[in-house]
Amino acid sequence: MNILIIxxxxxxxxxxLVENIKKSFSEHTITAVGTNALATQAMLKAGADxxxxxxxxxxxxxxxADIIIGPIGIVIADSLWGExxxxxxxxxxxxxxxxxxxxxxxxxxxxxxxxxxxxxxxIDDCIIKIREILSKKS
Numbered sequence: 001m002n003i004l005i006i007x008x009x010x011x012x013x014x015x016x017l018v019e020n021i022k023k024s025f026s027e028h029t030i031t032a033v034g035t036n037a038l039a040t041q042a043m044l045k046a047g048a049d050x051x052x053x054x055x056x057x058x059x060x061x062x063x064x065a066d067i068i069i070g071p072i073g074i075v076i077a078d079s080l081w082g083e084x085x086x087x088x089x090x091x092x093x094x095x096x097x098x099x100x101x102x103x104x105x106x107x108x109x110x111x112x113x114x115x116x117x118x119x120x121x122x123i124d125d126c127i128i129k130i131r132e133i134l135s136k137k138s
Contacts, residue, residue, distance in 0.1 A: 031049065
């Protein structure tokens with residue numbers, strides 16, 4: 001399975017995702033795409049198998065991904081302070097991959113009910129969902 005992680009800004013969420021997914025699902029390929037070099041570097045240091053940066057990398061990655069994971073902003077054009085282009089959001093939204101979107105209240109996007117949930121709990125839930133998806137596919 002090809003697991004695509006998309007993150008921007010400093011790549012902190014992407015770094016945590018790579019670390020946790022790598023521990024739990026080391027046999028699967030983790031491709032990490034940053035919307036900028038800093039985010040990509042953070043995910044590379046965390047142990048991603050493949051990394052790339054920028055709009056075209058997101059578009060190409062979405063074509064071959066089985067699972068796409070990232071903050072909810074990856075499907076909202078101009079989110080992450082403008083780092084998600086309309087083409088990136090479209091590629092994620094039109095991909096045939098299963099999308100696991102992390103509810104983050106950032107960059108003028110408010111997700112109701114998320115204020116009481118910390119990032120660790122969100123990532124733990126993401127790992128549980130990946131396990132469910134992988135068990136259905138095998």
